[in-house]
Amino acid sequence: MASAVLSSEPRKRPPSFGNTKVLIAGGVIVLAVAYLVIMGLQNSSEYFLSVSELQARGTSAQNQHIRVSGDLVPGSLAEDASGVGMHFQIADPTSTPLVVEYHGGQVPDIMGDNIEIVAEGKLDGQGTFVASSVLAKCPSRLENAPPEEHRYGDGAQTGT
Numbered sequence: 001m002a003s004a005v006l007s008s009e010p011r012k013r014p015p016s017f018g019n020t021k022v023l024i025a026g027g028v029i030v031l032a033v034a035y036l037v038i039m040g041l042q043n044s045s046e047y048f049l050s051v052s053e054l055q056a057r058g059t060s061a062q063n064q065h066i067r068v069s070g071d072l073v074p075g076s077l078a079e080d081a082s083g084v085g086m087h088f089q090i091a092d093p094t095s096t097p098l099v100v101e102y103h104g105g106q107v108p109d110i111m112g113d114n115i116e117i118v119a120e121g122k123l124d125g126q127g128t129f130v131a132s133s134v135l136a137k138c139p140s141r142l143e144n145a146p147p148e149e150h151r152y153g154d155g156a157q158t159g160t
Contacts, residue, residue: 108136
């Protein structure tokens with residue numbers, strides 16, 4: 001008679017193919033999420049330059065997707081002959097004006113002389129910035145005013 005040997009250690013099962021499928025699927029999902037996060041960060045981390053910084057880069061800035069900021073040069077805002085697009089110039093205190101062409105449709109209502117403009121697009125070979133979107137910074141007449149001068153709603157002063 002053969003005696004059975006009892007062991008206190010549990011028997012190890014070989015890994016099943018079902019567990020391997022779950023691990024592979026989990027790995028693929030993690031890689032896909034990581035890829036999407038990286039691509040999202042790259043698209044939102046575009047350069048933001050002043051006009052003088054863009055001009056200092058010279059030809060190395062051509063055909064790169066960037067954002068440039070400057071004040072709208074008075075009297076330079078004009079529609080194209082087609083009526084679909086517009087062109088204007090932006091500058092900062094230490095730069096020469098940069099010509100911007102925009103054919104993206106609607107422009108901000110507050111766009112006017114000396115308003116800060118942020119244009120997103122690419123600098124072409126002729127030195128013209130071809131914008132795919134244009135934003136205008138809303139001027140705040142109350143930005144540096146003391147709190148007692150702030151008026152709200154119907155124009156009545158608060159804190160009386």
